Amino acid sequence: MSGVIQGFTVIFIVVFVGFILGRTEALGPGAVIVLSRLVFFVCTPALLFSSLAKADLADVFSTTLVVAGGSALLVGAIYFVIARWLLKRQVPEATIGALSASYVNSANLGIPIAIFVLDDASFVAPLLLFQIMVYSPLALTALDLTAVGRTDADGATRRISFRDTVVTPFTNPIVLGGAAGLLISVLGVTLPEAVMEPFDMLGNASVPGALLVFGLSLTGVSVLQKGQSPRRDVALAAFLKMVVQPVLVYFLARFAFGATGHELFALVVIAALPTAQNVLVYATRYQRGVVLARDSALVTTLIAIPAIALIAFLLA
Numbered sequence: 001m002s003g004v005i006q007g008f009t010v011i012f013i014v015v016f017v018g019f020i021l022g023r024t025e026a027l028g029p030g031a032v033i034v035l036s037r038l039v040f041f042v043c044t045p046a047l048l049f050s051s052l053a054k055a056d057l058a059d060v061f062s063t064t065l066v067v068a069g070g071s072a073l074l075v076g077a078i079y080f081v082i083a084r085w086l087l088k089r090q091v092p093e094a095t096i097g098a099l100s101a102s103y104v105n106s107a108n109l110g111i112p113i114a115i116f117v118l119d120d121a122s123f124v125a126p127l128l129l130f131q132i133m134v135y136s137p138l139a140l141t142a143l144d145l146t147a148v149g150r151t152d153a154d155g156a157t158r159r160i161s162f163r164d165t166v167v168t169p170f171t172n173p174i175v176l177g178g179a180a181g182l183l184i185s186v187l188g189v190t191l192p193e194a195v196m197e198p199f200d201m202l203g204n205a206s207v208p209g210a211l212l213v214f215g216l217s218l219t220g221v222s223v224l225q226k227g228q229s230p231r232r233d234v235a236l237a238a239f240l241k242m243v244v245q246p247v248l249v250y251f252l253a254r255f256a257f258g259a260t261g262h263e264l265f266a267l268v269v270i271a272a273l274p275t276a277q278n279v280l281v282y283a284t285r286y287q288r289g290v291v292l293a294r295d296s297a298l299v300t301t302l303i304a305i306p307a308i309a310l311i312a313f314l315l316a
Contacts, residue, residue, distance in 0.1 A: 005305075011211060011301070014208055014211040014212065014215070015211050015212075015214050015215040015218075016215060017212065017215060018211060018212035018213065018214060018215020018216045018218075019215040019216070019218050019219060020215075021212065021215070021216060022215065022216040022217075022218070022219025022220070023219055023220075027216075031216055032213060032216045032217055032284060033284065035209060035212060035213050035216065036213045036280075036281045036284040036285060037285065038205075038209060039205075039206055039209040039210050039213060039278075039281050040173070040174065040281050040282070040285045041173050042173075042202055043202050043203060043205045043206035043209050044173075044174050044177070044203075044206045044210075044278065044281070045173045045174050045176060045177025045178075046177060046198075046199045046200075046201075046202035046203040046206070047177075047202075047203030047204075047206040047207075048132050048174065048177040048178040048181055048203075049177040049178070049180050049181035049184075049199050049203070050181065050196065050199040050200050050203040051128070051181065051203070052129065052132070052178055052181030052182045052184070052185055053180075053181040053184040053185055053191065053196070053199075054185070055125065055129070055181075055182075055185050056125075057185060057186070061126070062126055063253075063257050063259070064123065064126040064127065064267060065126035065127070065129065065130055066257070067249055067252050067253050067256075067257060067259075067267055068104075068126060068127040068130060068249065068267065068270060068271065069126070069127065069130035069131075069134065069135070070252065071102075071245055071248045071249045071252060071271060072102045072103065072104065072127070072130070072131070072135060072245070073102075073134075073135070074248065075101055075102040075240050075241070075244055075245045075248065076098035076099065076101060076102035076103075076135075077098070078101075078240060078244070079094070079097050079098045079100075079101040079102065079236060079237060079240055080094050080095070080097070080098040082236060083097050083098070083233065083236075087232065087233065087236075089233070090146075090288075091142060091146040091147075092142075092143055092146050092147035092286060092288035092289060093230075093233075093288055093289045093292065095139055095142045095143055095146075095147075095289075096143075096279065096282065096283045096288060096289030096292055096293050097233050097236070097237055097289060097292055097296075098139070099135075099139055099275075099276075099279045099282065099293070100234075100237040100241070100275050100279050100289075100292060100293055100296035100297070100300075101236065101237040101238075101240040101241050101245075101275075101296070102240065102241060102245060103131060103135065103139075103275060103276050103278070103279050104127055104131070104270065104271070104273045104274075104275075104276060105273045105274050105275065105276040105277065105301075106124045106127045106128045106131060106270070106273065106276065110124040110127070110128070110270060110273050113269065113270075113273065113308070114266075114270070123266045123267075123270060124270060127270060129182075131276075132174075132178040133178050133179070133182060136174055136175065136178070137172070137175045139282070140172050140174065140175065140282065141172075143282065143286045143288070144171075144172065147286040147287075147288045210276075210277040210278055210280070210281055211277055213277065213280060213281055213284065214277045214280055214294070214297060214298075217280060217284070217290070217294050218294070218298070224295055224299070228291060229291050229292075229295050230291065230292050230295075233292050233296075234292060234295045234296050234299060237275070237292070237296040237300075238296060238299045238300050238303065241274070241275055241296070241300050242272060242274070242300055242303045242304065242307050245271045245272075246268050246271040246272040246307070246311065248271075249267050249268055249270075249271035250264070250267075250268050250271075253267045253268070264315065265311070265312075265315040268311050268315060269308055269311055269312070272304060272307045272308050272311055273304060273308075274297065274300035274301040274303070274304040275293075275296050275297045275300045275301075276297070277297055279293045279296070279297065280293040280294050280297055
């Protein structure tokens with residue numbers, strides 16, 4: 001339990017620093033947009049490249065990848081279907097909501113929790129890879145094709161072509177960074193320290209940068225405020241993220257893959273991690289579903305503390 005508290009304490013302190021920066025306007029009125037772009041275009045791609053270039057693929061491609069990745073996709077799909085056909089949301093908002101309901105905070109919170117609670121940081125590696133190389137490209141492609149208008153030279157809107165669908169994922173900096181790092185790892189190439197150090201330095205700014213964006217986004221707003229926050233969407237995302245996903249992972253791991261003991265406990269704890277702040281970075285980048293991403297991240301982060309404590313009581 002002390003590990004859970006320690007991991008969340010780190011998160012809340014950095015978010016609070018971002019909030020103070022926003023309240024004092026120390027970074028200027030456009031700080032959220034500028035910082036989120038820095039995280040999106042520079043720091044996160046560098047982090048993914050650096051992490052995956054050094055990754056042990058034997059630890060990454062495991063049962064955990066199937067369980068964690070499959071459950072995330074399924075929960076995200078459930079949200080997307082409900083949002084599109086029952087809540088009548090547009091594709092970009094439904095996509096951001098699907099990420100809010102299933103995209104796990106596997107880096108800035110998952111790694112500390114894995115170290116302090118599970119005693120093994122490798123438990124989060126498969127999910128981190130899945131979210132980088134599969135989930136993010138799918139979601140970002142959907143956002144690229146639907147959230148950003150595409151026009152001809154004369155300003156007329158045109159239909160999305162097959163070429164757009166194929167090429168778009170490979171123009172996204174986050175996808176490119178992850179793909180390049182994975183390629184280095186697969187080839188078994190060891191880059192010189194002088195080459196890797198700049199990526200390490202920039203990548204180290206990704207996690208605190210995303211948390212600062214989260215804190216800045218809370219300035220001057222009321223979370224779940226009536227008339228501004230999509231409360232039904234946030235409630236649906238929080239329920240799927242903090243209840244459905246951990247339960248689904250338990251049943252998949254226990255009865256489909258025969259996981260028991262510490263492995264089963266670790267998988268369920270990882271599934272109960274809150275929504276990643278990167279979802280807010282994506283939403284801010286495309287200016288769609290920003291309030292949904294912000295409120296979902298905050299609500300699930302608050303729920304995660306008692307949720308993980310309950311899981312530890314039941315399964316540890």
